[in-house]
Amino acid sequence: MLDLNKKILNTIETNHITPKPRWQFVLKNNTLWILVGIATLIGSFAFAVILFILTDNDWDIFRFLDKSIFETILIAAPYIWIAVLILILGITEISVIYTKSGYKYTKRFIACVSIGISILFGTGLYIAGFGNILHEKLIDQIPWYENLVYTKQNEWYYPEKGLLSGTITTLGDNTFTIQAPDKSIWVITTDAEVFGEEDLSIGLPVKLVGEQTGQKTFEVDDIRLWND
């Protein structure tokens, strides 16, 4: 053993081997925890957007589109955000396991804690309106985002099936016009009772349930405000 001792000390001396500075280990460990924190934050936002998309969809109108509940869920599930959550879960697990004490936790435990925190903070962010804000910002700023998620805009433009949406451009007696998402102008007619249900004004976005009566005319049975 003395020989081995000498050999090792000799190798250390001749190769000028020195201990790595402590800050390198601290930095590595802290970086991993920061990564876990960022991943959890993104996961929470992802969950907030999922909640927003799920609650923002008008699930009752799928019957107008002749879709079963199963088809409806398949169409409207926010796949991109579910994928983001799964990715975040993977990043969190790997990061935690590589921290200094991460090996003490099972993958299942890390997954449960990560999902739990994302649900908790995500719900808080949703209640505070951040799910909506992020979703709208992404629609505005990333052109391809809208193709990845099923939005209300997708479900509310089937005039031939009795669903129409747009922004009110003019108001008259029991009649008004709207500009639809494809910029076309529609003339909307209704009776006094339906007309009086909502406080309508020019520039207000609305969702309409009714029947197409002509090329660009629509008789409405139910007027809903866009954000309801």
Place this chain on the structure above:
Amino acid sequence: MSEIISDTILIENARKDSNAYGAVINKYAPILGRYLYRLGCTNIQDREDVLQEIFIKVYINLNEYDTDLPFSSWIYRIAHNEAISFFRKKNVRPQTIPVDEYEDLVPSTENRYELYDVQISKERLLAGLNQLDEKYREVLVLQYFEEKNYEEISDILKKPPNTVATLIRRAKEKLRVILC
């Protein structure tokens, strides 16, 4: 506690002066040599090479160690990882432990009883262990030969304590089947 303190002092000294690192080598080289042998690194030259790698690595990473865990667990962890990478590098399975060699390398009578529930000869035990998969052999070696508890084995193998408990239970079951 005194062992923790003495290890802490040894490490502190080694951080300041590389020659003081000799004391760490003197203390742990025989222990880790036996551990490597039990893991299946039976060739003396190979064992010395691996020991050298271990102590160089320990020296380089000396500042990573803090007193969150016992120094012995930390150094066993490095030894375990180096042994695994040695077997991979050489593309060999851990060698079987010759029954006649190193009488003191088998567990005590008490531990042997606990491991198998009935009294068993050293020869039969070693023969059985040699037939186990690496992952089962290493947990039994750590618990019954190195006399480490679950917490220490968890720290050495970097596996959750529950996983260690499951591995030990399965390893004992498999050993029982082999020895029956």
